[in-house]
Amino acid sequence: MIELLMEPRWSPYIAGAGIGILLWFSFLFSNKPLGCSTAFSRISGMIESILSGEKVRNKEYFKLFPPEVDWQVMLIVGIVCGSFISSFISGTFHFSFIPDTFELNISDNILIRFIFALTGGILMGLGARWSRGCTSGHGISGLSQLSLASLVAVMGFFIAGIFTATIIFSL
Incomplete structure (x- = not known):
């Protein structure tokens, strides 16, 4: 199993099955679909609130999607960290x-x-x-x-x- 994780390219079938299982857990635990674009919007709202204060929360969009760290923001962090770890372990990491x-x-x-x-x-x-x-x-x-x-x-x-x-x- 560990050899599989060290491969430079993973089987698309195994990766797809993993994403499918992650999707099940996403609906099971949060009742929300798997995706990243809302998380990027939340992050931009957090950056904007640092620059312009709490008036960001009064915007219509951010009333629906508050600029805060939620599981989807952490998913992005996990994607970045997981990509780095995977490329490092497989020996393919380079700038x-x-x-x-x-x-x-x-x-x-x-x-x-x-x-x-x-x-x-x-x-x-x-x-x-x-x-x-x-x-x-x-x-x-x-x-x-x-x-x-x-x-x-x-x-x-x-x-x-x-x-x-x-x-x-x-x-």
Whole structure:
């Protein structure tokens, strides 16, 4: 079993089963779907409250989703820590500001990489809020509940991803 954890790439079937089990526990203990976009919004609200005080809690959005640490925020912490531990144990950990594929196909300039990452992050954040959930929320939790809205959202994610990749990698 320990050898499995030391592999650089895990079986998608085992990882998928693990995510499915995590989804069961998410509904069992919190009665909420598995996803990350709300947690990122909560974190931004916590940062905003540090900068501008408690008036953040009076905003309509933060009345529904208070800027506080909950289990979904801790899930993000766990994803980051787990990714680090996994890459360290498997011997694949290294710092990289520009991924090899980006450098090969687009540019080795760190400013261009930053602009792409920032633009992509902003668009993904807006898309997640607009579709009322992130890709993991719709793709894992929404589809497991047979949500038609999630099916449409996931189809949109794939179409947009294919379209964007086609444009970027044909430049």
